[in-house]
Amino acid sequence: MTDDAQEPESLFEAPPEGEQERMVEAVLFASAQPVTVADLNARMPHGADAARALEALRKRYEGRGVHVVRVGDAWAIRTAPDLGFLMQKETVETRKLSRAAIETLAIIAYHQPVTRAEIEEIRGVSVSRGTIDQLLELEWIRFGRRRMTPGRPITFVVTQGFLDHFGLESARDLPGLKELRASGLLDSRPPPGSDEETDDEDQTEMFEDASEDDVPNPTMEQEE
């Protein structure tokens, strides 16, 4: 800073140091980018010494909630690193399971233990890896035993977590097709003769099991 004593009191007189510090503070605060010393000097009134004001400001913010920090060759105000935890907000968002996931889960629940190929056969479409992963992640399904058939495919079964979530004592409490129909969940009338016909012996077994338990299901009533 040149301090020309000869120069008469003029428009170009530098503002007092405290004022310069305020200016640097305001500019650093409002700028969308870190600001270089050159830029600060260009913005401040003639004769101001941004570097010195910056140093004073930096000292002033020591130990505060925000700091004056150097970013490359520029300067910015940033939150003190130890307070970073205040900048996080945890939100829990509840979302409905996708239709594919619900159907896959239903098949596992009704037909367990069931292989992926069997799920695909029942749904009539392939089951994406993501759907299975999602159900595994939710801990609603887990791996069961391998099927003792060629290729020894892994099976899936539902978990205790699943039962807890759906308020079931056991997977057998799931209502069978007859009950679903009786409760109006299934409004279609089956074509005569195709009643409860299934593709697979395991399924038939499982399914008959389920419908044998046709004691009125209280859980289901509540759900309606």
Place this chain on the structure above:
Amino acid sequence: MTDDAQEPESLFEAPPEGEQERMVEAVLFASAQPVTVADLNARMPHGADAARALEALRKRYEGRGVHVVRVGDAWAIRTAPDLGFLMQKETVETRKLSRAAIETLAIIAYHQPVTRAEIEEIRGVSVSRGTIDQLLELEWIRFGRRRMTPGRPITFVVTQGFLDHFGLESARDLPGLKELRASGLLDSRPPPGSDEETDDEDQTEMFEDASEDDVPNPTMEQEE
């Protein structure tokens, strides 16, 4: 804040006041939007008293390049207005508001909650849809409650964004509000004679207009 002396040293012990002030400082600096006291308390550790910390912080920043300002029930850090000249780079060119929009805004601010018919009565002309839309878009006004009069017209009120934009702590701090109130100019004064006669025909029409507008708009309902 309840301070249970019986409670042993626990996880819930509030941080020291200086620390609380740093936290409030960090959060306010980080946000471009005003932050409510409730939000501050929610983000700070259990037992902290954001309101008290805010008061200390506000004092600390008096006379500095940035200020702690109150905006309705929220707080924000803003640059000191006298340093605006340094900020040409940050200045956002705002759309120039029409005279109608400015007057409508003032009427809403000073008379709130106010119906469209009342605005029209004060200005002596009908308020175009575009004017209201522009103010809504700027988020300077919002829908208030419906007036419990025939047609249940919707009212307008100013927002926190309005207060923030004009540097007002609350709508009570509007310039000249007290004088206007004292002189009775903010009273709703119906025209002499009952509403059915003379010039009131126009008004009745306006009312009907307004209520027609209201009906199909579900957003308004939600706003209540």
Place this chain on the structure above:
Amino acid sequence: MTDPDQTDTTVVHVEARLAAEALIVDVDGFEGPLDLLLTLSRTQKVDLRKISVLALAEQYLGFIREAKELRIELAADYLVMAAWLAFLKSRLLLPPDPEDDGPSGEELAAHLAFQLERLQAMREAAARLMARDQKGRDFFVRGIPEDVTRIRTVRYTATLLDLMQGYARIRTKDEFRPYTMDRRDVLTMEEALDRMRSLIGFAGDWADLSTFLPEGWETDPVRRRSATAATFAASLELAKAGNVELRQGESFAPIQIRRKSDD
């Protein structure tokens, strides 16, 4: 309001004419009759509270007359206001009619004065508001906001109802399958009969019924079941016709079949 300024009327009238001439060019520049009245009232150069509404009515009516002479199209509301002011004027000038229980001329005049004063006050308030320090012009917000990072946990959920409806959906999908598609895994007796007829010529010796199942139908349990039933029914049919013989060693033993010897 019996006009105390009655003596000024002629002066006011001249001023009003001058004002009206200046204003007429730009009648569209006014925001309605009230705005025009407010502008005209300024020529009285008094506090709006002390304004002479009668004089103002004269001014306005004069303005409208001028505009008509110049064949300027006036919006309906200007004419409505003119009619109303003419009515007001007569109310103010004539002694009150004891029969009429409507508002008095003074009351109407006072309300108009109030409206003008209020509009003026709102305009001043608007000006003061806009003169305040404004965000983004005079004071500024944080340029580099450190956004609160939202750690968003998505919790997926489903109800038992969803589960059951999902299952029901899959099951009914099968039931709705057109009948012809179901026949993919069904061997009809006619088909079995045709097949048996062509094969039976070679079956001179006892052979298991199962060996007559069509190729590929013996592995899949559903198809096997259907094919077995159809083939069995067909063989009964052939036996009835006297073409084949059937035998079974014991209960649940394989059923055997052979062509009936011609002898």
